[in-house]
Amino acid sequence: MWSLQNIADKVHDWLYLTFNPTLAMLFEFVIIGALAIGLFAMLGLILIYMERKVSAWMQLRLGPNRVGPKGIFQTMADTLKLIVKEGMTPDGADKLLFHIAPFLVMIVAMVVLAPLMFAKGFQIWDINIGVFFITAVSSISVIGVLMAGWASNNKYSLLGAMRSGAQIVSYELSAGLSILAVIVLTGSLKLSDIIASQENGWWIFKGHLPVWIAFVIFIIAVTAETNRAPFDLAEAESELTAGFHTEYSGMKFALFFLAEYVNIFVVCALGATLFLGGWMPLHFGTNTQFNKVMDYIPSVVWFFGKTFFLIFVIMWFRWTFPRLRIDQLLHLEWKYLLPISMINLLLATLIAIMNWHF
Amino acid sequence: MTEEVVITDQDDLIINVGPQHPSTHGVLHLVITLNGETVKKVEPHLGYIHRSIEKMCESLTYRQFIYTTSRMDYLSSHINNHCCAMCVEKGLQVEVPPRAQVIRVLMDELTRLASHQLWWGALAMDVGALTPFFLAFREREMINDIMEETCGTRLTMNYMVPGGVMADIHPNFQRRVHEFLAHFKRKIDEYDELITDNIIFQNRTKGIGFISKEDAISYGMSGPSARGSGVQCDIRKLYPYEVYDKLQFKEIIESGGDCFARYMVRMKEMKQSMSIVEQLIDNIPEGDFQAKTKNVLKLPKGEFYSRVETARGELGVYIISEGGTTPYRIKFRSPGYSNLSALDHMTRGQKIGDMVAIMGTLDLVIPDIDR
Amino acid sequence: MSFVKNYIGEVWGAVKSLATGMKLTGQYALRHKKEKITQQYPDNKDTLKLPERFRGEVVLIHDENNEHACTGCTACELACPNGSIKIITKFDLTPEGKKKKAVDTFVYHLDLCTMCNLCIEACPTDAIKMAQTFEHSVTDRNKLIKVLNKPGSKIREGVEEKKSQ
Numbered sequence: 001m002w003s004l005q006n007i008a009d010k011v012h013d014w015l016y017l018t019f020n021p022t023l024a025m026l027f028e029f030v031i032i033g034a035l036a037i038g039l040f041a042m043l044g045l046i047l048i049y050m051e052r053k054v055s056a057w058m059q060l061r062l063g064p065n066r067v068g069p070k071g072i073f074q075t076m077a078d079t080l081k082l083i084v085k086e087g088m089t090p091d092g093a094d095k096l097l098f099h100i101a102p103f104l105v106m107i108v109a110m111v112v113l114a115p116l117m118f119a120k121g122f123q124i125w126d127i128n129i130g131v132f133f134i135t136a137v138s139s140i141s142v143i144g145v146l147m148a149g150w151a152s153n154n155k156y157s158l159l160g161a162m163r164s165g166a167q168i169v170s171y172e173l174s175a176g177l178s179i180l181a182v183i184v185l186t187g188s189l190k191l192s193d194i195i196a197s198q199e200n201g202w203w204i205f206k207g208h209l210p211v212w213i214a215f216v217i218f219i220i221a222v223t224a225e226t227n228r229a230p231f232d233l234a235e236a237e238s239e240l241t242a243g244f245h246t247e248y249s250g251m252k253f254a255l256f257f258l259a260e261y262v263n264i265f266v267v268c269a270l271g272a273t274l275f276l277g278g279w280m281p282l283h284f285g286t287n288t289q290f291n292k293v294m295d296y297i298p299s300v301v302w303f304f305g306k307t308f309f310l311i312f313v314i315m316w317f318r319w320t321f322p323r324l325r326i327d328q329l330l331h332l333e334w335k336y337l338l339p340i341s342m343i344n345l346l347l348a349t350l351i352a353i354m355n356w357h358f
Numbered sequence: 359m360t361e362e363v364v365i366t367d368q369d370d371l372i373i374n375v376g377p378q379h380p381s382t383h384g385v386l387h388l389v390i391t392l393n394g395e396t397v398k399k400v401e402p403h404l405g406y407i408h409r410s411i412e413k414m415c416e417s418l419t420y421r422q423f424i425y426t427t428s429r430m431d432y433l434s435s436h437i438n439n440h441c442c443a444m445c446v447e448k449g450l451q452v453e454v455p456p457r458a459q460v461i462r463v464l465m466d467e468l469t470r471l472a473s474h475q476l477w478w479g480a481l482a483m484d485v486g487a488l489t490p491f492f493l494a495f496r497e498r499e500m501i502n503d504i505m506e507e508t509c510g511t512r513l514t515m516n517y518m519v520p521g522g523v524m525a526d527i528h529p530n531f532q533r534r535v536h537e538f539l540a541h542f543k544r545k546i547d548e549y550d551e552l553i554t555d556n557i558i559f560q561n562r563t564k565g566i567g568f569i570s571k572e573d574a575i576s577y578g579m580s581g582p583s584a585r586g587s588g589v590q591c592d593i594r595k596l597y598p599y600e601v602y603d604k605l606q607f608k609e610i611i612e613s614g615g616d617c618f619a620r621y622m623v624r625m626k627e628m629k630q631s632m633s634i635v636e637q638l639i640d641n642i643p644e645g646d647f648q649a650k651t652k653n654v655l656k657l658p659k660g661e662f663y664s665r666v667e668t669a670r671g672e673l674g675v676y677i678i679s680e681g682g683t684t685p686y687r688i689k690f691r692s693p694g695y696s697n698l699s700a701l702d703h704m705t706r707g708q709k710i711g712d713m714v715a716i717m718g719t720l721d722l723v724i725p726d727i728d729r
Numbered sequence: 730m731s732f733v734k735n736y737i738g739e740v741w742g743a744v745k746s747l748a749t750g751m752k753l754t755g756q757y758a759l760r761h762k763k764e765k766i767t768q769q770y771p772d773n774k775d776t777l778k779l780p781e782r783f784r785g786e787v788v789l790i791h792d793e794n795n796e797h798a799c800t801g802c803t804a805c806e807l808a809c810p811n812g813s814i815k816i817i818t819k820f821d822l823t824p825e826g827k828k829k830k831a832v833d834t835f836v837y838h839l840d841l842c843t844m845c846n847l848c849i850e851a852c853p854t855d856a857i858k859m860a861q862t863f864e865h866s867v868t869d870r871n872k873l874i875k876v877l878n879k880p881g882s883k884i885r886e887g888v889e890e891k892k893s894q
Binding site for chain 2: 055058059060061155156159163229230232233236237238239240241319320321322323324325326327328
């Protein structure tokens with residue numbers, strides 16, 4: 001049957017047969033780099049289009065509908081506009097940091113793609129500390145945000161960056177703890193192992209209460225970590241005009257924008273992997289007829305389907321809720337999410353030790 | 359009202375909010391002094407949209423000057439025009455026909471509804487929710503269409519003239535108002551579901567921007583913003599004009615004094631306005647829509663004052679006449695100006711995000727403040 | 730124990746209130762095909778019908794004989810609060826050899842007009858009215874200064890008498 005794994009294996013074998021190992025590895029790097037950039041660009045285009053459509057549906061509007069059929073080329077037209085736009089650098093800005101910051105944020109967003117398992121056996125780097133790698137690397141993006149805010153020499157930007165720093169650093173705690181709940185049940189940080197452990201049922205189904213709580217906390221925490229409404233304090237439009245990227249224009253602004261969406265994709269992919277079984281198809285007990293039909297759907301569809309469902313949920317949040325205030329945001333984290341996720345982790349450990357899960 | 363004067367430290371962060379800022383709803387310029395995220399002082403700077411309407415009115419005749427007031431508080435233009443027309447009628451000693459009175463009150467209340475709907479959407483946008491704005495505009499659009507059909511314009515009507523209204527109501531008017539009422543009654547619950555009951559919104563507004571009853575009176579606040587602090591100041595009840603004394607409606611007073619109280623006042627006021635429209639819409643008396651007035655209006659020598667309750671508070675129109683065809687001096691007492699003056703008092707010690715919510719619940723319209 | 734109960738109750742109430750809002754927007758997203766509040770403006774040009782009282786711009790009504798009802802009395806010019814209307818009059822010779830005041834050029838500054846409808850109210854012969862056009866954007870400001878009486882048009886017979894009644 002057609003699968004991404006076969007293609008990847010064939011390309012790999014062909015490269016190693018034709019060239020010497022060093023050259024073959026170099027070619028693989030180039031291919032992976034091109035694919036990653038391609039995915040980056042595609043995700044940006046698709047997710048921005050999706051956000052526009054979802055927001056339009058919730059707001060009784062049509063959304064983009066002029067450029068191309070159903071407006072699908074609208075994002076491309078906007079990107080084109082941003083590319084040809086002049087990139088302004090304000091007077092008094094720290095030039096070096098100002099120019100580096102968007103690239104740093106973008107690079108972080110791309111690096112995090114590495115351990116994700118997009119389909120059965122289709123993964124860039126099956127590192128044994130995959131989940132840890134993602135949480136560790138993604139926290140670097142706060143440095144980029146802080147750099148952008150500081151280097152802009154703008155008070156709005158600085159306030160936005162400071163808010164973002166406080167927010168991301170504190171929400172990483174509960175995001176990490178809720179991830180740990182699944183890690184404890186699986187016993188591995190390797191993403192392929194985590195997916196393999198969900199062969200007979202996704203964690204959200206067989207993990208009982210602790211995993212449900214962990215899932216909810218994870219969704220809330222990653223919404224905050226990616227600076228999305230209702231936690232979009234770093235760019236709170238009505239308070240700080242555009243927060244940390246107030247002074248950015250043209251392609252540098254677009255990089256921030258794209259990185260935000262790729263970050264959303266990454267965290268949702270992680271959520272899908274940990275809680276919803278990654279590329280594992282939906283199986284119901286011993287109902288073999290149903291399971292066979294589900295198996296027929298390619299694994300890549302399963303993975304992207306679950307990820308996009310979570311992305312939709314996060315967009316749903318954005319277009320429904322008002323924004324929190326900065327102190328309430330930290331209240332929520334330190335007074336509610338953190339204690340709950342700590343107790344939850346204990347519960348998960350108990351369940352893992354007693355083997356109460358299926 | 360004794361407040362210590364904050365002397366700006368060197369370490370304080372001074373930010374210019376506006377004149378181009380998404381949450382100032384126009385060209386208001388606020389110089390805010392911050393200590394981290396906490397607001398120490400807010401200093402409003404006015405004048406960016408000053409068009410000297412009062413001075414302009416001195417060269418316009420008593421028929422002409424009314425249209426300029428639509429440009430003051432553009433969200434309650436009918437009510438502004440109404441106040442001016444009433445002031446001129448006082449000077450002319452003209453009795454407005456009952457039909458015109460009822461049409462005026464109907465239009466005022468519809469304007470108030472439209473204004474509060476826009477305020478609701480804009481407040482939700484200020485606190486970060488974007489969808490409510492479109493829901494509010496769905497209902498506001500219906501009112502605008504009704505206005506467009508009867509008055510000819512959607513925002514700056516100039517429908518009230520001295521002696522009555524400019525034209526009779528459109529034949530479709532009653533049917534469409536009924537349609538609107540039926541629609542809005544179903545949809546007003548959505549407002550509560552989406553924003554009022556929302557825990558994030560409640561946290562953003564409860565206990566924020568407190569102003570006591572005494573302070574509200576001292577600052578000269580009026581309208582829903584003052585009624586949120588428990589001040590009884592509804593001109594429709596205290597000094598009834600037109601047919602308001604014959605109507606059954608409640609003056610909404612909340613004692614909270616915070617943003618949520620001001621929010622609730624406006625939400626409940628919408629329901630009261632709906633009930634007023636309901637009482638009047640089927641009982642429009644027959645008769646003239648305009649009293650007979652002379653072609654050239656001349657007010658007798660003297661001073662005339664009239665006051666109405668706009669969507670934002672008390673609007674006063676003060677005319678000094680020397681007996682000619684144009685006023686000698688006109689002064690508007692606009693509600694926004696005095697409400698804005700309390701902003702500094704309310705925002706002290708609050709966060710930046712609160713300041714936006716407080717400005718939202720004060721329902722500022724900048725052209726009304728600057729004139 | 731009551732603390733824990735309060736804590737859980739608080740969290741439950743908060744989640745419930747958020748879920749109510751999400752239900753509402755979710756419903757709107759699901760039936761997005763049915764309910765739309767936006768108009769597809771240039772597409773609906775043919776069906777877009779503005780109410781007859783809509784104030785778009787001032788026009789001078791001409792009938793099929795290229796005749797209008799404007800006597801050149803300048804009542805509208807006097808009624809206009811911001812000087813959008815300027816009427817240049819001339820003196821026609823009547824068949825009896827008398828001089829008669831008539832409108833030569835009816836200048837209308839659309840760029841100054843605020844659509845207050847006072848000129849229409851002031852006109853004693855109902856010669857002018859508000860048209861329902863609204864696409865006024867032009868590339869040159871001078872194009873907004875319009876001459877309302879068509880070339881060669883003249884006053885309709887009998888309007889003067891009607892006015893004096």
